[in-house]
Amino acid sequence: MMFDRVFKLVAACALFSLTLLSVDPVLAQASSTPSAGATPPASADLRFMDRPITTFRATLGGLTPEQRVSRSQRALESLTGPTVEAPVELFNVTIEQKNGVAFRVRDRILFTLVEDDLDPDDDRSFDAVVAETRALLLAALNARQAQLHWPDIARGLIYSALATALLLGLVWVIGRMRSRLQAKIQYAVERHVLHRTAKCFDWTGSAFQLAYQIVQIMALFLVLALVYFYLIFVLEQFPATEPMGARLSGFLWSLIDRFALGAVSAIPGVVTxxxxxxxxxxxxxxxxxxxxxxxxxxxxxxxxxxxxxxxxxxxxxxxxxxxxxxxxxxxxxxxxxxxxxxxxxxxxxxxxxxxxxxxNQLMSGMVVIYSRAFRKGDLVKIGETTGIVLRVDTLSVKLVNLRQEEVTIPNALVVGAVVRNYSSLADQQGGTSLSTSVTIGYDTPWRQVHAMLTIAAGRTRHLLGEPAPFVLQRALSDFYVEYELYASMENPAQRPLILSELHGHILDVFNEYGVQIMSPHFEEQPDANVVVPKSGWFPAPARPPAQAGTQAAGVVDAVASQPATPTPTGSTRNGVQEPRR
Incomplete structure (x- = not known):
C-alpha cells in the first residue's frame, strides 16, 4: 500500500511539473490563424526543440508574424537525416523594400529575418542580432541531430532507469526510517515536555500525534524533493526535454537565491x-x-x-x-x-x-484598583451581594458569600454600585462597628429601651466593651420609635453570626422586661404586651440554656477558628453574608 501511494504521488508530481513546463512554449507560439475580430499580436517567437530562435515583428509578403512562425516551424521540422547535419548558410535578401537575411540549409530556406524585426528598445545592430540568431539556430539543430541519434536516446533511457531505481530505493529507505524517526521524536518530546508537565496534564496522546505529524511532513518533504531532482535529471538526459530540465533547475536556484538574499538582508533587522x-x-x-x-x-x-x-x-x-x-x-x-x-x-x-x-471592563478594573475601595480578604457589600473578597481581577471581582458560593461581579457593575467595606477600619483602635435597629411603641420609655439594648450587647460575645455600645433614636415615626444599637466587634468576618447572636439576646432581654418588639401598626392597643415569658422560652423541641446556649455559642467559636483568607496586612477574615433584617 505504501509503494502504491508513493508511485501515485510521483506520477502526479511529474504530470503537474510537465504541465507547468509546457505552458511557456505554448503561450510563446502564437496561433497561425487569429480569431475573428481579434487584433493580431505585434510579435511572435520562433522556437524549435523547445529552444528560442528569434522573434518576428514585421509583416512580410502578406504574412503576419504568427504565420511566419508557423511556416518556419514546418520548415525546421521537415529537416531529417543528413539535412540536419548540413551547415546553415546566410544570404542577403530584399523583400518589399525591406533588407534582411535568409537562413538556408542546403536548398531549403528556413526563415527570413528583416531589419523591421528588430526590437526598438534593443541597441544592438542588425548584424549582431543575425549572429545571435544563427548561434541559437545551430544549437537547436544540434539538439535535433542528437535527438535523432539513437545511442543518445539509449544512454538517456539507461540513466533514467537508474535514476528511477535510485528514487524508488530512497523512497523505500524513507518509509523504513519513518517509524524509527517517529520513535526518536516522540522520545525527545516525552523527555523534554512530558517529564516537566506530566503532573498537570497527560500529554501522551498529544505527544504521539505531534511526533506522527512531524514525521509525516518530513517524509513528504523529502519525497517531493527527491521527485523534483529526479525530474530535473531525467529531463536533462534527452535533447528534446533538456530546456524543461534547465527551467526546473533555474527555478530551484532562483528560489534558493531569493531566500538566501532575503535571509542575509534580514540579518541587520533581526539583530536590531x-x-x-x-x-x-x-x-x-x-x-x-x-x-x-x-x-x-x-x-x-x-x-x-x-x-x-x-x-x-x-x-x-x-x-x-x-x-x-x-x-x-x-x-x-x-x-x-x-x-x-x-x-x-x-x-x-x-x-x-x-x-x-x-x-470598558479594563478601565473599570483600573478604577476599582486605584480607588482602593477594598482588597483581598475584606468583607464587603457590593450592591446586594455581601462576601469576602477572593481576588480583584482585570475584568471582574470575585467574592465568596456565607453559602460558600463564588460570586463574580464585572468591574463595570462594581464601579456603578455602592460598596460597603466592613473590614477597612478594623485595624484601627476600636475595631469596626456593628449596628441593628428595633422599633418600639411610644408607650415604652426610651431610657428603658437604651438600657435593654445595652444589656443585650453586653451579653453578646465577640463584641468589645470599649468603646462602649450606644443607642440612637433614628426616627420618630407615626406609630413607633426607631432605635439603633451600635457596638464594636473584634473580627468583621464574624459579622453575620455575631449579629444573629445579638438579635437573640435582644429578644431575650425585651421578653424579660415585658416589652414587646413590634411595629404597632394597629388600630387598638392590645390588652397585654405581646411578649414571651421566660418560662416559655424553651418549649419542645428547644433545649434548656445549659445545652442550647453551649451549642449556639459553639457556632460562633467554630467560625472564628476557621482558617481565614490572608490579607496583605496579615489580618484574617471569613467569608460570610449578612442576613436580611
Whole structure:
C-alpha cells in the first residue's frame, strides 16, 4: 500500500511539473490563424526543440508574424537525416523594400529575418542580432541531430532507469526510517515536555500525534524533493526535454537565491529586534523589582501604595512592551510588505470593533484598583451581594458569600454600585462597628429601651466593651420609635453570626422586661404586651440554656477558628453574608 501511494504521488508530481513546463512554449507560439475580430499580436517567437530562435515583428509578403512562425516551424521540422547535419548558410535578401537575411540549409530556406524585426528598445545592430540568431539556430539543430541519434536516446533511457531505481530505493529507505524517526521524536518530546508537565496534564496522546505529524511532513518533504531532482535529471538526459530540465533547475536556484538574499538582508533587522528585546527585558526586570519592593513594603514611593503596586507594574510593563514593539516594527523581516501591512490593519480593526466591552471592563478594573475601595480578604457589600473578597481581577471581582458560593461581579457593575467595606477600619483602635435597629411603641420609655439594648450587647460575645455600645433614636415615626444599637466587634468576618447572636439576646432581654418588639401598626392597643415569658422560652423541641446556649455559642467559636483568607496586612477574615433584617 505504501509503494502504491508513493508511485501515485510521483506520477502526479511529474504530470503537474510537465504541465507547468509546457505552458511557456505554448503561450510563446502564437496561433497561425487569429480569431475573428481579434487584433493580431505585434510579435511572435520562433522556437524549435523547445529552444528560442528569434522573434518576428514585421509583416512580410502578406504574412503576419504568427504565420511566419508557423511556416518556419514546418520548415525546421521537415529537416531529417543528413539535412540536419548540413551547415546553415546566410544570404542577403530584399523583400518589399525591406533588407534582411535568409537562413538556408542546403536548398531549403528556413526563415527570413528583416531589419523591421528588430526590437526598438534593443541597441544592438542588425548584424549582431543575425549572429545571435544563427548561434541559437545551430544549437537547436544540434539538439535535433542528437535527438535523432539513437545511442543518445539509449544512454538517456539507461540513466533514467537508474535514476528511477535510485528514487524508488530512497523512497523505500524513507518509509523504513519513518517509524524509527517517529520513535526518536516522540522520545525527545516525552523527555523534554512530558517529564516537566506530566503532573498537570497527560500529554501522551498529544505527544504521539505531534511526533506522527512531524514525521509525516518530513517524509513528504523529502519525497517531493527527491521527485523534483529526479525530474530535473531525467529531463536533462534527452535533447528534446533538456530546456524543461534547465527551467526546473533555474527555478530551484532562483528560489534558493531569493531566500538566501532575503535571509542575509534580514540579518541587520533581526539583530536590531533582538537588541531591542533584550533591552526591554532588562527594563521590565528593573520595573518588576522596584514594584515588588513597594508591594512588600521594603520601598516607599510617594503616590504608590502596596495595594496598587501590582496593577501599576502591569500597566507600565504593557506600555514598555508596546513602545518596544513600535520601535522594533520597521525592523521585522517583511514588515514593509503589503501583506504584512494588510494583516496589521485587519488585526487593528478586529481589536477596535471587537474589544469595546473588554476595554470598558479594563478601565473599570483600573478604577476599582486605584480607588482602593477594598482588597483581598475584606468583607464587603457590593450592591446586594455581601462576601469576602477572593481576588480583584482585570475584568471582574470575585467574592465568596456565607453559602460558600463564588460570586463574580464585572468591574463595570462594581464601579456603578455602592460598596460597603466592613473590614477597612478594623485595624484601627476600636475595631469596626456593628449596628441593628428595633422599633418600639411610644408607650415604652426610651431610657428603658437604651438600657435593654445595652444589656443585650453586653451579653453578646465577640463584641468589645470599649468603646462602649450606644443607642440612637433614628426616627420618630407615626406609630413607633426607631432605635439603633451600635457596638464594636473584634473580627468583621464574624459579622453575620455575631449579629444573629445579638438579635437573640435582644429578644431575650425585651421578653424579660415585658416589652414587646413590634411595629404597632394597629388600630387598638392590645390588652397585654405581646411578649414571651421566660418560662416559655424553651418549649419542645428547644433545649434548656445549659445545652442550647453551649451549642449556639459553639457556632460562633467554630467560625472564628476557621482558617481565614490572608490579607496583605496579615489580618484574617471569613467569608460570610449578612442576613436580611
Amino acid at each position: 529586534v533582538i537588541v531591542i528585546f533584550l533591552l526591554t527585558r532588562a527594563i521590565q526586570s528593573l520595573i518588576g523589582n522596584v514594584f515588588q519592593a513597594i508591594q512588600s513594603g521594603r520601598l516607599t514611593i510617594p503616590g504608590l501604595h502596596p495595594e496598587t503596586a501590582g496593577a501599576t507594574r502591569r500597566v507600565i510593563t504593557i506600555i514598555v512592551w508596546a513602545l518596544a514593539v513600535t520601535v522594533a516594527y520597521p525592523y521585522f523581516p517583511g514588515a514593509q510588505s503589503d501583506v504584512f501591512k494588510g494583516l496589521s490593519v485587519l488585526f487593528g480593526l478586529m481589536v477596535t470593533f471587537g474589544s469595546a466591552g473588554i476595554v
